[in-house]
Amino acid sequence: MQGKALLRFESPTLTQRMRSMLGVDFYRLFHTPMYYIFLTIAAIIPAMVVSMAGMGGPDGMAQAAPLYTNMWNIIAADTPLYVVRDIGDYANMNMVFIFGGIMVSIFIGHDYRSGYVKQLFTTHAKKLDYMLSKSIVCAFAMACMCGTYLLGGMAGGILAGLDMDVNVGSLLIALLGKAVMSLGWASLYTFINVVLRRYFGVSITLSFILGTGIPIIGAAAILGNTPALNVFLYGASVYACLSSNIFTLLVCVVISCLWAVACNALGTLVLSRSDVY
Amino acid sequence: MNAIEIRDLSKQFGSKQAVNNLNMTVPEGAIYGFIGENGSGKSTTEKMICGLLVPNDGSIRLFGKDYRDDTTRSKIGVLIEAPGCFPNLSVWNNMMIQAANLDIKNPEREIAKVLKTVRMEGAASNKFKNCSLGMKQRIGIAMALLGRPRLLVLDEPINGLDADGMRIMREVLTDVTQKHDCTVLISSHILGELEKIATHYGIIRGGRMIAQMTAKQLEDSCRTYIALRVKEKDKARRLLTSAYAQVKEDESDAIRVYDDAMPEEIVSLLYDNSVIVSEIKKAKVGLEEYYTDLMAEREERRA
Numbered sequence: 001m002q003g004k005a006l007l008r009f010e011s012p013t014l015t016q017r018m019r020s021m022l023g024v025d026f027y028r029l030f031h032t033p034m035y036y037i038f039l040t041i042a043a044i045i046p047a048m049v050v051s052m053a054g055m056g057g058p059d060g061m062a063q064a065a066p067l068y069t070n071m072w073n074i075i076a077a078d079t080p081l082y083v084v085r086d087i088g089d090y091a092n093m094n095m096v097f098i099f100g101g102i103m104v105s106i107f108i109g110h111d112y113r114s115g116y117v118k119q120l121f122t123t124h125a126k127k128l129d130y131m132l133s134k135s136i137v138c139a140f141a142m143a144c145m146c147g148t149y150l151l152g153g154m155a156g157g158i159l160a161g162l163d164m165d166v167n168v169g170s171l172l173i174a175l176l177g178k179a180v181m182s183l184g185w186a187s188l189y190t191f192i193n194v195v196l197r198r199y200f201g202v203s204i205t206l207s208f209i210l211g212t213g214i215p216i217i218g219a220a221a222i223l224g225n226t227p228a229l230n231v232f233l234y235g236a237s238v239y240a241c242l243s244s245n246i247f248t249l250l251v252c253v254v255i256s257c258l259w260a261v262a263c264n265a266l267g268t269l270v271l272s273r274s275d276v277y
Numbered sequence: 278m279n280a281i282e283i284r285d286l287s288k289q290f291g292s293k294q295a296v297n298n299l300n301m302t303v304p305e306g307a308i309y310g311f312i313g314e315n316g317s318g319k320s321t322t323e324k325m326i327c328g329l330l331v332p333n334d335g336s337i338r339l340f341g342k343d344y345r346d347d348t349t350r351s352k353i354g355v356l357i358e359a360p361g362c363f364p365n366l367s368v369w370n371n372m373m374i375q376a377a378n379l380d381i382k383n384p385e386r387e388i389a390k391v392l393k394t395v396r397m398e399g400a401a402s403n404k405f406k407n408c409s410l411g412m413k414q415r416i417g418i419a420m421a422l423l424g425r426p427r428l429l430v431l432d433e434p435i436n437g438l439d440a441d442g443m444r445i446m447r448e449v450l451t452d453v454t455q456k457h458d459c460t461v462l463i464s465s466h467i468l469g470e471l472e473k474i475a476t477h478y479g480i481i482r483g484g485r486m487i488a489q490m491t492a493k494q495l496e497d498s499c500r501t502y503i504a505l506r507v508k509e510k511d512k513a514r515r516l517l518t519s520a521y522a523q524v525k526e527d528e529s530d531a532i533r534v535y536d537d538a539m540p541e542e543i544v545s546l547l548y549d550n551s552v553i554v555s556e557i558k559k560a561k562v563g564l565e566e567y568y569t570d571l572m573a574e575r576e577e578r579r580a
Contacts, residue, residue, distance in 0.1 A: 011348045012380055020377045027374070031366070115361030116374075119420070122327045122355040123378045124347045275330045 017129050025137040029107070035141060038103045042096055042145035043152030046074045049091050050156030067091070071157025072166045075150060076174045076241045082220035082229050093178050094213065094237045096149050097185045100142035101207030104189035108134060109200045118277045127271035131194065131264045135187040142182035150175065170244045177240030177252035184233045184256035185211070187263035194267045213238070233259055278341050280305045280428050280460035281326060286335035288321050288484075295321040297484035299335070303462055303477065308454055310475035311464040312568060318484040319464040320357065323432050326462070327355050339428065351379060354426030356434050360417030364406035368397070368416055371405055372423065379424040391419040394449055396441075410437035418449065429453065431463045435470055443467075447474050472564040480568065482575060499561045503540055504531045506556040513552045520546060531556075 029035050050068065067088035068074060075093050084090045111117050120130065157164070189207050196203035209215070213234035220229060229235030236255040240248055281303035288296040296318040303309045313319045324330040326337055328344060337344035340352070362371040369388065376384035392398045395415040400408060408416065414437050421429055429450075435443055451474060453459035465471050478495055480488040490498070504527065507513040514532055517524045523535035534543060540557050547554055562570070 010351060012351075016380060020380050024374050024377045028363070031370075110363070114363050115359060116363065117361070118329060118357060119355075119361035119375060120378055121329060122350060122353060122357075123375075124351040124380075125378060126347055273331065275324075277324070277329045 012124055014129070017125060018133065021125060021129050021133040022136060025133045026140075029137055029141055032107075032110075034103065034106055038099050038141070039145055039148045042099055043148040043155075045095060046091070046093075046149050046153035047156035047159075049087075050074045050153060050162065051160045068157075069163055070166070071154065071160075071162040071164050072171055072242055074153040074157065075171070076178070076244075077238070078242050080225070080227070080239045080241050082216065082225050082235060082238055084217050084220075090217075093146055093149050093153075093175075094234065096142060096145045096178070097181070097213075097234075097237065098208060098211035099145060100138065100182065100185055101189050101211035102204060103141060104134075104138045104186060105193050105200070105204035105207050107138060108190065108193040108197070109203070112197050112277075113200075115277070121276045128264070128268045130271065131187075131190060131267040134190045135183065135260060135264055138186035138190060139183040142186055143179040146175065146179050146182065166242060170242050173244040173246065173249050174240045174242060177244060177249050178237060180249070180252045181233060181237045181240065181256050184236075184259035184263075187260040187267075188233060191263035191267040191270075195270050210234075230255065278305055279303060279338075280307070280340060281309075281462065282338040282341075283322070283326075284336045286322065286325065286337060287333045288318075288325060288330060289333050295484055296325070296332075299481070299484065299486050301479055301486055301489065303460060303479075305340075305460050306454055306458060307477045308450055308461045308463065308475050309477045309479060310468075310471040310564075311462055311479050311481065312468065312471070312564075313464075313481035314572070317481045319481055320432050321484075322481070323357060323430050323462065323464065327353065327357065327430055329357065351424060352427040354421030354423065354429045355431075356414075356417040356421045357430070357432045360413060360420050362405040362413075362416065362420075365404060367402050367404055368392075368408065369401040371416070372401075372420060375420050375423055381424050387423060388419075391422045394422060395419045396445055411439055411442050414438055415442060415445070418446065422449070422453070425457065427459055429459055429461045429463075431461065433465055434463065435465050435467050443470055446470075450474055468565040468568060469563070475564075478564070480571060482572070487575065488571065495564065495567060496561065499563070499567050500535055501537070501559060501561050502533045502535045503538055503543055503557065503559050504533050505543065505554050505558075506531050507547065507552050507554055509552050512550070513547055516546060516550050516552065517543070 050071065073088070074091065077089060077092060081089050188210065192206055193203045196206065216229055216232050216234040223229070230239050230251055233255065236252050240252055279302050281301065283299055283301040286296055286299040299318070299322060311319050321330060325332050326339070326344060328350065339349045342349050372388040372392070373384060376388060381387050389398065392401055395418050397412065397415050397419060400412055414434060418434055421431065435446060438446060450461050450463070454461055463471065476492050478490055478492070479486055510532065514524060517532060517534055521534050521536045521538060525533045525535070527533055540559060544554050544557060
């Protein structure tokens, strides 16, 4: 008679679990057309804003006043501008976080629509792994969008013949700061989409609204240009500007990490205490 | 050790009590047929076992461990409703994703093996969305078999399968239980198919387990009857009804006598009244009829 096989329960470590889950999520990211569409959008928008803002009107009408005189203003404002007066103050690399919000909603929404989560959560995968993996992968995607945004903005600026003078150190810190903020944003969007997983329309709308920074811009209109707004993701993202220094980067790292920890912890709690599917 | 042990399990969706103080025991190595009408709580119970739904009350133990223990999950293969695959990816890539989630060593070999088991090796390069319903079910079963599970939880896996698919399914389930010490929990409405493989049964109604038994116990508790075919059916039925308490006509137009009658007595009775019997056999009611009778009995009790 054949003996019974010994039943062994293996417990993969967090590293092992994360490695396989990140592998799957990165594979999915690189194999979905949506990712490349958003990268392209992130490049086209700044190029269009910069190159079209100073164009002449039809039939020889007077040329509109250019939004920017300096090419790098499409990346970030000269100083942190929480109060927005015109589109020039608003249109900068922070727009990437709007595209990112929509992308994360579609990415996570697809997990639920396809039934993939059902397949995933019947393995040894933990809810925390899911939150972390989605946050990391989406943060990477948003950081890549920052890259294509930079390229698009530069191309537009060169075409428009804008001034290129900048403090390179501050510019690099601003770029790095915004890339770092991607982690906080991605975690927030992941949290929103996990909580509102049964309401795709609501989650994508909420992600869009938060990504535009409307609540913070509204608060700034009342409170004025106060650094207190830096505790919010949009505030810290605005803080990474062309006059950034190492303290700016520190603020971005701390705020982004705090939001990431809070959103991932809350998301894990929600997933653990509620029905998955 | 029992593969599944459920005690006083309850689940409520809003005001609807989907599962109500359910108790269930699935011994290791069993093929447990989980039967019940639509909305009786089968899928909800299975989803709770797999950790997809959070129970309101009660306990679920899998191989002696709490169902929330993540280590037990790697030993469970699941097919609930339909496989959770990405429609635009190929069958192979979907399988690779699940293999990665299960942290399977040498996934290519394992995937090729399970696809061969369900005779789907030729469809590996097809996009999942282009597969037929039957193919998708087979892929779902292949996915559930990944990682050599010790417990398979299958919700309506036979749905959409053709005759060949059903035969393969029977072979696979029998094989995994006999050769690989796997336990199977399977729910299905196709009771005829279930009857061919199940070693244990659980019947659920209104979220409560109303009967649990082994296949042997079911067989013992099933009534025997004598089925016969005659030319003069009306006359024969009149005669039999006057002599026996329970006489019915089945869907194949045969007359069934459920009392403990001997075939010889019935033939003599009919022969004496000039009714010629063309076919007669002694048989037992099947699972389907047992289930229908049980449901009718419950309905009567409620009324």
